[in-house]
Amino acid sequence: MVRLRVLSRLASAFTTPFSPQDFLRLVDPLSSARQLRALVTAVEPETADSVTIRFRPGKGWNPHEAGQWARIGVEIDGVRHWRSYSLSTGAGQDPAITVTAMGTVSTALVRNTKVGDVLFLAPPEGDFVLPEHPRPLLMLTAGSGLTPVMSMIRTLVPRRPDADVVLVHSSPCPEEALFAEELAELADQFPGFRLVQWFTGERGRRLDLTTTSDLDAACPDWRDRAAYACGPADFLDAAEALWDREEGELRVERFSPVLLPGAGGEGGRVTFERSDQEVEADGSTTLLEAGEAAGVVMPSGCRMGICRSCLVPLRAGQVRDLRTGEVHGEPGELVQTCISAAAGPVNLDI
Ligand SMILES: Cc1cc2nc3c(=O)[nH]c(=O)nc-3n(C[C@H](O)[C@H](O)[C@H](O)COP(=O)(O)OP(=O)(O)OC[C@H]3O[C@@H](n4cnc5c(N)ncnc54)[C@H](O)[C@@H]3O)c2cc1C
Numbered sequence: 001m002v003r004l005r006v007l008s009r010l011a012s013a014f015t016t017p018f019s020p021q022d023f024l025r026l027v028d029p030l031s032s033a034r035q036l037r038a039l040v041t042a043v044e045p046e047t048a049d050s051v052t053i054r055f056r057p058g059k060g061w062n063p064h065e066a067g068q069w070a071r072i073g074v075e076i077d078g079v080r081h082w083r084s085y086s087l088s089t090g091a092g093q094d095p096a097i098t099v100t101a102m103g104t105v106s107t108a109l110v111r112n113t114k115v116g117d118v119l120f121l122a123p124p125e126g127d128f129v130l131p132e133h134p135r136p137l138l139m140l141t142a143g144s145g146l147t148p149v150m151s152m153i154r155t156l157v158p159r160r161p162d163a164d165v166v167l168v169h170s171s172p173c174p175e176e177a178l179f180a181e182e183l184a185e186l187a188d189q190f191p192g193f194r195l196v197q198w199f200t201g202e203r204g205r206r207l208d209l210t211t212t213s214d215l216d217a218a219c220p221d222w223r224d225r226a227a228y229a230c231g232p233a234d235f236l237d238a239a240e241a242l243w244d245r246e247e248g249e250l251r252v253e254r255f256s257p258v259l260l261p262g263a264g265g266e267g268g269r270v271t272f273e274r275s276d277q278e279v280e281a282d283g284s285t286t287l288l289e290a291g292e293a294a295g296v297v298m299p300s301g302c303r304m305g306i307c308r309s310c311l312v313p314l315r316a317g318q319v320r321d322l323r324t325g326e327v328h329g330e331p332g333e334l335v336q337t338c339i340s341a342a343a344g345p346v347n348l349d350i
């Protein structure tokens, strides 16, 4: 810090009219009073479509708890996009994200990230974390849903001799299973960790959570364990319904919001007033998606109604909350654009 303050004073003496921060950024790309940044220190392929990106965050980062996620900002064609990614390393280890290429941002991260790149980010968040007191655990994951659970396994299994964890992970085939080698080694080394890899290709079907028979076979004492689940929406919906019926304890991490089936209505014309853009949006397209498609620089974060980074003032019209179907809107009201759609003509102050 002392070094930075001295540099800052020297920079002030020589750099007017540029701010000292502008020049310090050349010396230290992580230096920014306004925006937390991170330097990419390694990019490691995991499968054909996913990589682990390790990074060193600048000032303002808090160490993550196992299972938490962070918002990551990436510049694509001059526009900064924000998405959330679980931190896949164990608590207390240098942070990393493991990204599977899927759409705009994830594909850019997987295909283009290089060591030395600077990412924008926000401090870790989330309450999908390990229980406070040790308990037998069942982890149910599918696809990239393994990432927060991997952080928990890396935190718990090698450090706690009393750990008792069963992981049932579903993926199409061994080549597409994240962290497969490391998980197999952990299962060999630590008797308190049992791994069930469910390869849908080999078994000819998905893990069925609509009845208890697959779980009874994979983990006979599953009812006695605190359960954690992360994966695609239908996988989690089935797990929640099963645990509701069995009155068990289940924590779920979702990567996308739960929308009410058929919540979308007729939609309408959306005006992005200060950006001078207008677009016709159907009743199931979020205002965030509609704005981004029209080229408006929309604020966003989790994109699932949690973080409130996407709030935009409403000037006129009404919006529909796609999670509940509720229609609301008063002039000046802050609208969560990631879970709201137009309910008739809408005018937004952005
Ligand atoms: C708390 C949290 C943690 C997350 N952790 C991870 C992680 O560790 N690794 C990771 O790869 N992604 C993770 N995601 C998902 C990530 O934030 C992005 O949504 C994902 O990378 C797609 O963004 P995109 O810009 O590439 O796709 P977009 O261009 O924004 O969207 C493409 C389409 O894919 C859909 N989609 C988004 N995510 C999924 C998914 N997981 N499965 C199926 N369809 C999906 C979207 O609804 C959309 O229709 C997490 C999301 C949240 C909210």
Ligand code: FES
Residues within 6 Å of the ligand: 300, 301, 302, 303, 304, 305, 306, 307, 308, 309, 310, 311, 336, 337, 338, 339
């Ligand atoms: S982007 Fe997080 S609440 Fe909308």
